Amino acid sequence: MRTREEQIAALASEFVTETGMGDGFSLMNARAHILEAERRAEQRVRAEIARDSERLDWLESGCCDVRFRPEPIADTGDADVYCDIVQHHMSNPKERVIGSAYTIRSAIDAAREVAKFDTNYTDNIICPHCGYEDYDSWECGDGEDAFETTCDRCGEEIGVVRHVSVSYSSKKLEADND
Numbered sequence: 001m002r003t004r005e006e007q008i009a010a011l012a013s014e015f016v017t018e019t020g021m022g023d024g025f026s027l028m029n030a031r032a033h034i035l036e037a038e039r040r041a042e043q044r045v046r047a048e049i050a051r052d053s054e055r056l057d058w059l060e061s062g063c064c065d066v067r068f069r070p071e072p073i074a075d076t077g078d079a080d081v082y083c084d085i086v087q088h089h090m091s092n093p094k095e096r097v098i099g100s101a102y103t104i105r106s107a108i109d110a111a112r113e114v115a116k117f118d119t120n121y122t123d124n125i126i127c128p129h130c131g132y133e134d135y136d137s138w139e140c141g142d143g144e145d146a147f148e149t150t151c152d153r154c155g156e157e158i159g160v161v162r163h164v165s166v167s168y169s170s171k172k173l174e175a176d177n178d
């Protein structure tokens with residue numbers, strides 16, 4: 001990587017050839033440009049670091065697990081590494097994946113988005129955009145297990161998975177009379 005002084009000199013000579021500025025004036029301008037660029041780069045880095053500490057704080061406050069798993073790539077026999085954010089609950093299912101992505105940062109961001117409203121394993125569909133609870137959820141989706149619907153309040157599209165649990169009851173049959 002070039003040093004700051006080298007970058008300034010290179011930019012200054014570009015100014016001289018492209019604008020016909022004097023040498024001294026070009027150097028002064030070039031220096032101001034480079035310093036401004038450095039300042040912005042530093043701001044960006046600082047903002048990224050701040051976002052990362054927010055992500056860590058969020059994981060800690062929710063006691064979420066970060067789990068990596070292989071995600072098979074269709075028909076190739078290969079797999080990508082996928083990151084899941086797992087939330088723990090008292091009731092079943094006790095472990096719930098609330099965000100998944102190829103990178104840990106995107107997975108946490110997805111989980112934070114979901115966690116704004118409790119939208120997992122709820123009695124009715126909760127809009128992940130505005131938190132609206134649809135009390136007519138049973139009418140949605142034509143009996144499909146997975147479907148898309150639109151929020152009645154904010155109009156945003158929602159992907160829904162309907163969890164159905166199956167249970168059985170049995171009894172003795174009437175004895176035959178013979």
Ligand SMILES: [Zn+2]
Pocket residue numbers: 127128129130131132151152153154155156
């Ligand atoms: Zn909504």
